[in-house]
Amino acid sequence: MNYDSLIYWIGMIGIAAFAVTGVLAVLPKGVDLFGATVIGMLTALGGGTLRDLVLGVPVFWSIDSLYIWVALVASGITFWAKHVLSRADIFRLMLYLDGLGVALFSIQAVSKVWDLDYGPPVTPVVLGVVTGIGGGLIRDVLSGRPNLLMTSHELYLTPVTLGCVLYSVSLHYLPQFESVPAILSVALIFCFRAAAIRWNLGVPKCLVSDVK
Amino acid sequence: MNYDSLIYWIGMIGIAAFAVTGVLAVLPKGVDLFGATVIGMLTALGGGTLRDLVLGVPVFWSIDSLYIWVALVASGITFWAKHVLSRADIFRLMLYLDGLGVALFSIQAVSKVWDLDYGPPVTPVVLGVVTGIGGGLIRDVLSGRPNLLMTSHELYLTPVTLGCVLYSVSLHYLPQFESVPAILSVALIFCFRAAAIRWNLGVPKCLVSDVK
């Protein structure tokens, strides 16, 4: 298994984790199998779809429909196996896999936008963040949950933004290196997310609005 | 009147029914004429617009602006004639026309996506469902109503999904027939929806999440 197919399969694990966490988030609201599956698929595929719409390229799941199948099957399994998947230890594992997924997809998106020469250096960062958080935003809007832009008790947007900025800056100033900054940026996002999950970190108080 | 123009005019009736049910859904919230009209148009045209955005083709109402006019006029009439249109028997008729519309548009969308050879056999199903339910989702998000993904007391998503799967499977395995499976799939969705409206059917309990 070479480097590219390793990335590809880690990506598929990330898609599955997105779908699992998406379905688990809405199950308490009494959804049915079909509704839960659509929510899971939107969570898993929504961010990349928004990116591709803005870029004007064919959406990624129309080229490789394995993405659809993985999101579909993971959502369906979650509906039936919710008692297993919502167990504290398994759910925590899913959160880490979700963190790995968001790290990978955000940086892949920055790279894809950069390769298309689409408004660097700032547009790649914007679309990297959109790719990372878009699916979760769609899920939260459709399920009536407070979304991650409006809640400051979880560190999600911050790691993604910092990782995308770091990678974009390195592509701008150090274009001769390509993989090393990518791997470092993925690692930055993932470790930051993992620390936030592990120690239940929120955004520092000084960065939270206190207007009431 | 030939077969194609029959389909075309049934489609226009479906657009009008979407707009009417869309406006009636938000009227109790105290909207004004302009807001109600925008909601009605988004309900009627939203699903097909999402489909065309993903496909990267010009949106259907930019090519034939009669779609805009029908949605606009139907929304405006509904605002003024709400006392007539919200009468139980007329509203029920509108629900059936809405069911006919969603049946027609979902299968038309599968067919359109298939003709563009856009990721068959699974992408056409996804975009058929998006076309069928997209407008209603946009309406519910904007009007703050619980949307059809999160409520299991109405059968809407299920008929649309089954019809799109049936048609896509038939196009895959029986490509020599074209119109017959299309008509059967439209009939399946419509009859399923009509039965759900007539007998007030919900999703079977075994397919509804009981995590509380």
Added chain:
Amino acid sequence: MNYDSLIYWIGMIGIAAFAVTGVLAVLPKGVDLFGATVIGMLTALGGGTLRDLVLGVPVFWSIDSLYIWVALVASGITFWAKHVLSRADIFRLMLYLDGLGVALFSIQAVSKVWDLDYGPPVTPVVLGVVTGIGGGLIRDVLSGRPNLLMTSHELYLTPVTLGCVLYSVSLHYLPQFESVPAILSVALIFCFRAAAIRWNLGVPKCLVSDVK
């Protein structure tokens, strides 16, 4: 400074005002710096992005990333300078600048869609309105506020719609004049909005649904 660059810089002021009002609208909900900035950018850039997605052209901020920077910096400043910017007189100034921005962008959008010959005369009006109100709708959906389609106590949609209709009608029947109807339409929207802000005008009762 010639006419075009005057328009360009007024547009930038409008983008900044959109971002400021967007961030001020969500600050009471206890957002953090990153969330507020994303909301501010979506408010400022969302409407034009929707328009460009429907038109199938590259989004405006990918061609000129100054739009992103202005929205980003204005959002960030608002977060830190909220006590100054939410003062009654400054906030009122921001509302007027927001009105100027919406007037300018709606009419610019009609003009852009018309130049692309994209379904005139009705599609330009639709996309003009989408450009004007899209960003605000996205903000309100993400922040859980009632959006301007569902509230009739503020005149926002009405002026924008009337201005876009007026400009589209004049382009259709009086194509030999170009700038004069544009300026008149911008003035119509702005004066109408300014009057609504100044005297706190709502939609007339006869145009508001009384179904309860």
